[in-house]
Amino acid sequence: MSDSPSELTVSLWRGGQQGRYETYKVPLRENQTVLDVVTFVQRHLDPTLSYRFACRVGMCGSCAMTVNGRPRWTCRTHVSRVAARGQLKIGPLENLPVIKDLATDMRAFFDKWQQAKGAFVPSPTRSEDFAPIRPDSPARIAADAAIECINCAICYAACDTVRWNSDYLGPAALNRAWTLVNDVRDGATSERLQAVAAAGGCHACHSHQSCQELCPQQLNPTASIAGLKRRTMWAYLKGEI
């Protein structure tokens, strides 16, 4: 361990589900992201290190990892903001199986998007005109507030309910369902409400709010899930689901 200001002590998870943290020394730079640190290790210290990234500018949602105990988007997380006394501990996202090192198997995460009917189902045909959507309509405002998800799975990794209940769809999938429930062009609201009202759906949420606390896009999936609880309740009372 070094307290030298010119060097970072970085522990990286190595191996699969059963693995261990290994320590590396990385030069400390004035302006440096956590992804830069991981990339330095792979390029200069150990080329067998596996991790996932693509855009490097916070758009693609590929590079999320557990950094000093919290899930974060590593390309937009500056070392100076998270490295306690020059120490970084970087692991794979929690609540997902580890493939190797810092790369997780995200199939369960994306399968649950499908389960929550996260795909848009168009209602009009191509012969009809564009649907007029007023930006200031309450439904569009609700959809806009939740729409900027980049599928990084940080909320999924942060969620206690996902940890306890493997059937739980998770914040991202439910947040996506909420945007579609508020999309007046969508033609599958009833099926979607049925999907999110089933066991493991929106009612399993405990509103711990780790998702909104850690969402790098500052979205609030807890609020979206609360919206789904209200919508499914009224749909149930009206006999629609």
Place this chain on the structure above:
Amino acid sequence: MNARLYVWQRLSAAVMAPLVLVHVIVIFYATRKGLSAADILARTRGSAVWAAFYGAFVVAAAIHATIGLRNVLTEWSPLQDRGAGMLAGAFGVLLFLLGTRAVVAVVLP
């Protein structure tokens, strides 16, 4: 938990909220005024109002606790939905019977 259980749990909570408040006020009143068991029974025996009040309380509490316990069991025990539902249901029936017995004991003339 599905939408049906969610509605029942919220509904039973909404029923219980004012009942709990009145119940707590009654406890404070009875202890502050130093009412004896005989004084309390004199007020409750034959009273349709107290029978309805605590009868509703017992029903709402039994429903609410059953659904809540089912959720706890599905999340924290190895039981699946069906097993958790049966165990929680049995607890709810027990709660209802004990509560009804207590209400009957204080309101029957």
